[in-house]
Amino acid sequence: MNEDILYDDIINPILNKETISNTTPTNFMKTYDYENVAITDIVNNIIVDSINNKASDIHFNPTEDGIIIRIRIDGELRNYANVPGYVKKNMITRMKILAGMNITESRIPQDGAIKQKILDKDVDLRVSSLPTNMGENIVVRILDYSMSTQGLETLGFNDTNLKKIIKMSEQPNGIILVTGATGSGKSTTVYSVLQRLNTIDRNIITVEDPIEMNIPGINQVQVISDIGLTFAACLRSILRQDPDIIMIGEIRDDETAKIAVRASITGHLVLSTIHTNTALNTIERLLDMNIERYLLGTALTGIVSQKLCKKLCPYCRGTRPTTPYEKKVFKNSLNLDINEIYETKSCDKCHDGYKGRIAIHEVLEINQDIRDAITNNIKKEELRDLVYSSGTINMLQDGLTKVINGDTTFEELVKAIDIDDSDLTSKGLTESLEIAEKNKNILIDNENIKKIVEKNDSDYEVFDLDFLNN
Numbered sequence: 001m002n003e004d005i006l007y008d009d010i011i012n013p014i015l016n017k018e019t020i021s022n023t024t025p026t027n028f029m030k031t032y033d034y035e036n037v038a039i040t041d042i043v044n045n046i047i048v049d050s051i052n053n054k055a056s057d058i059h060f061n062p063t064e065d066g067i068i069i070r071i072r073i074d075g076e077l078r079n080y081a082n083v084p085g086y087v088k089k090n091m092i093t094r095m096k097i098l099a100g101m102n103i104t105e106s107r108i109p110q111d112g113a114i115k116q117k118i119l120d121k122d123v124d125l126r127v128s129s130l131p132t133n134m135g136e137n138i139v140v141r142i143l144d145y146s147m148s149t150q151g152l153e154t155l156g157f158n159d160t161n162l163k164k165i166i167k168m169s170e171q172p173n174g175i176i177l178v179t180g181a182t183g184s185g186k187s188t189t190v191y192s193v194l195q196r197l198n199t200i201d202r203n204i205i206t207v208e209d210p211i212e213m214n215i216p217g218i219n220q221v222q223v224i225s226d227i228g229l230t231f232a233a234c235l236r237s238i239l240r241q242d243p244d245i246i247m248i249g250e251i252r253d254d255e256t257a258k259i260a261v262r263a264s265i266t267g268h269l270v271l272s273t274i275h276t277n278t279a280l281n282t283i284e285r286l287l288d289m290n291i292e293r294y295l296l297g298t299a300l301t302g303i304v305s306q307k308l309c310k311k312l313c314p315y316c317r318g319t320r321p322t323t324p325y326e327k328k329v330f331k332n333s334l335n336l337d338i339n340e341i342y343e344t345k346s347c348d349k350c351h352d353g354y355k356g357r358i359a360i361h362e363v364l365e366i367n368q369d370i371r372d373a374i375t376n377n378i379k380k381e382e383l384r385d386l387v388y389s390s391g392t393i394n395m396l397q398d399g400l401t402k403v404i405n406g407d408t409t410f411e412e413l414v415k416a417i418d419i420d421d422s423d424l425t426s427k428g429l430t431e432s433l434e435i436a437e438k439n440k441n442i443l444i445d446n447e448n449i450k451k452i453v454e455k456n457d458s459d460y461e462v463f464d465l466d467f468l469n470n
């Protein structure tokens with residue numbers, strides 16, 4: 001793979017010799033030659049190496065003896081390097097200089113950014129420092145836009161959900177919300193929808209904090225709260241700019257929510273994200289935000305909820321029999337008898353059997369019944385029944401289908417979803433059943449799948465969702 005070549009070229013020249021033979025993707029630990037190589041070169045290499053490893057964050061954690069550097073890959077922090085004490089101050093200072101921070105100030109937290117070419121690679125990093133009792137802790141968030149142009153079709157939506165999203169996004173007005181925790185890939189989904197809608201006949205304006213990706217043809221506004229340029233303030237101005245589509249980075253407060261609803265009702269399509277777990281929780285959260293129920297009922301078009309699971313490595317995955325508990329979950333949720341599922345192995349192409357991440361989704365289209373329910377303030381339980389009996393494939397069903405397909409494992413799914421959560425025991429599952437039934441046969445022929453995946457290696461990479469962590 002090209003990635004491996006690049007990786008070796010950049011890293012090996014400044015590594016201690018004994019570690020060179022050990023730089024497989026499964027072992028991230030590095031020992032740099034701190035005595036003979038300039039700190040600027042070492043820091044540059046740490047940054048580029050992290051990006052090449054598809055890390056989302058780099059942590060410089062000061063200790064009594066130096067710095068422990070960790071990088072987050074596929075959502076997990078991993079040890080990367082132990083920096084000796086005599087380099088500690090230089091390394092932190094170098095990072096602060098790169099990020100444009102005040103190096104004479106180490107008592108208060110600072111924010112900075114790095115946006116330049118490092119070792120021929122364009123990097124865009126958000127850097128924050130926090131004074132701790134051991135010195136300044138530096139965390140670098142890597143913004144990597146390279147995957148965003150791959151399109152909505154590559155994000156792992158099943159056919160039913162994909163069709164729903166496309167239909168919702170083609171409405172001239174309404175609010176589409178993408179929900180999930182931090183790091184669930186919400187921004188990626190929103191950007192992918194925006195890119196799909198980004199045609200010459202539409203005026204698209206975004207308000208973001210931070211702008212995570214530059215899209216040519218779209219007017220993007222960065223929120224600067226310090227000078228009063230808040231989400232709400234930006235939105236009020238945007239409405240005077242004749243927009244067709246408005247993207248709000250995140251709905252965090254009542255005022256932003258109200259403006260979003262008003263914009264939708266006055267004929268704009270509004271896309272945004274919100275921190276909630278499921279479609280149902282999103283409606284409840286919005287109602288808690290002090291928005292008039294009838295306006296919300298009218299404005300809301302759809303809710304896309306998502307979580308990320310680690311993606312099973314297609315090169316080495318094996319199979320195992322299902323446990324009685326797993327059998328029961330498949331039976332209850334999908335009405336399928338599943339006797340065998342995929343499990344992790346390990347190979348030189350992956351990290352402990354996983355490579356990249358895949359999203360699991362729940363896409364709720366707001367129909368008239370749900371609109372009426374929101375407007376008429378019906379009980380939570382009744383709202384839940386309505387939501388999950390309207391043909392919505394819930395997150396558990398989508399996840400289980402992806403387990404059957406060998407995209408992720410049951411173990412990963414359990415980490416992402418509380419299976420006993422009553423929100424997820426659903427009734428309407430015909431489409432999910434059909435998808436699962438269709439894919440069940442694939443399990444039989446694991447070898448064949450491997451061949452197909454290897455042949456389509458480039459397609460496989462497309463499903464990697466690490467690049468945006470919000």
Ligand SMILES: [Zn+2]
Nearest residue numbers: 313316347350
């Ligand atoms: Zn593997």
